[in-house]
Amino acid sequence: MARAARAHGHEVLFATGAQFEPTLSGLGLRTEAVGVPIGAGFAAASGNSPTRPEPGSDEWLSLVVRVFGAELPRSYAADLLPVLEGFTPDLVVHEAGNHGAALAARHAGIPGVCHGFGKQNPAHFPGFDAALRGIADEFGIALPAGDLRTVGNPYLDIFPASLQDAEFLAAVDRTPLRPVPFAGGGELPPQAVGPRTRPLVYLTLGTGFGDPAVLRAAIGGLATLDVDVIVAAGPSVAADALGGLPANVSVHEWVPQAELLDHVDLVVHHGGSGTTLAALGAGLPQLVLPQGADQFGNAETISSAGAGAQLLGAEVTAEAVHDAARALLADEKPREVAERVAAEIAAMPSPEEIAARLADFT
Structure with missing residues (x-):
């Protein structure tokens, strides 16, 4: 999508983790390093504990909510806000798992579009919306009522409708987008x-x-x-x-x-x-x-x-x-x-x- 937008004449800035910059720069995309890796989010949410709860347990679900509903959105929104102020885009396209970017766009008064990466779960983890609303309050951001999976933004859905969650399809402003595999080149075995x-x-x-x-x-x-x-x-x-x-x-x-x-x-x-x-x-x-x-x-x-x-x-x-x-x-x-x-x-x-x-x- 970033390359297609650039080819169509749009000016594109790809804001993401620093570890992805070499790949994106190699494609000729302008980049800005923001946020922290998911592992750092888990470390912060767990108090840097060396152990992790059993996946699927209540403790694990609570940790996941703290990571994706609080730690990562807070870090990403804080880093992205000054980038948006300097770049002044007309549109922010944010990944479905990156709610911090959606918060920053709302704070800056810039329209946002949520870009999916797969099938949507039928429901959020318990407590996720409350955690995200808490982070929004920290930034003075008003969020829409209801489901926050797309933070109220239109949704670019790369998952085929026949396999997508039916309840989600009925609830969002959805635009289908063909999933196009990307690989950085190299020889086949x-x-x-x-x-x-x-x-x-x-x-x-x-x-x-x-x-x-x-x-x-x-x-x-x-x-x-x-x-x-x-x-x-x-x-x-x-x-x-x-x-x-x-x-x-x-x-x-x-x-x-x-x-x-x-x-x-x-x-x-x-x-x-x-x-x-x-x-x-x-x-x-x-x-x-x-x-x-x-x-x-x-x-x-x-x-x-x-x-x-x-x-x-x-x-x-x-x-x-x-x-x-x-x-x-x-x-x-x-x-x-x-x-x-x-x-x-x-x-x-x-x-x-x-x-x-x-x-x-x-």
Whole structure:
């Protein structure tokens, strides 16, 4: 969207965490470092405690509310306000998880548009709205009544409507926006471009939730199939932590995922919204092994829609991965469902089309 807006003649400033600046600057985008990483938000909200509550517990939900409803919005709003004062934009496009940017835009009197990154949960975590309203009060910002998932702003939805939460669809001013995978370039692994004699499976747990034990189990199950396997281990799992690899498995720290998906037959992954949407857009069946965050909701969505299957927690064993992957490769129905969703995604307005309409939101 940022590149499309710039190509349409708009002046664009991309405000985000400092760790993303090299990638954005490499694309020729003007950047401004604001906010703190999510990990720093968790540290602040937990009083720098070295331990974390059990995911899903009441203590965990309370911590998540403090992080995303208070710590991160406060930091981001404070950092972004002087940026908006100097840049004086006509519109702020803020990510659905970045409520601090929405607060700053309201404080500055600038129209805002909420940009989704995946499926919306049916409901907020208990106490989230109250926490965000408390931060708004600190800045003297008046928020609209009701649901604050979009902070009252129009919503650019990159999730296909057929899989989106129906209650959310009915409640917001929604504009569909085609999800376009981004990858920074690079060479495809040889298994993807050479002659093919059997299916190719892509395995990844993304960049933030790498788990050597989960990857080892998945590799063990997939390697016993008559397939070739490409593994993207990400920055959090070293290749040598995976032990000896079967001949039909290759491990890489990073692969150009957007290009790779054109060559594979099955995606086995963590359920991050980017990989989930990219696989749907490519019409591929998915085996989802969720590890955290929104991944459990994405796994349930894919499984319920018939576009794939999910394995949760202790269910992720080599045998279970083998059986689930074999079934997905043999059954045409998951691919048919995925291809129908791919057609729906292809028909959504492109970033270039939406960029041409940004003035409608100001």
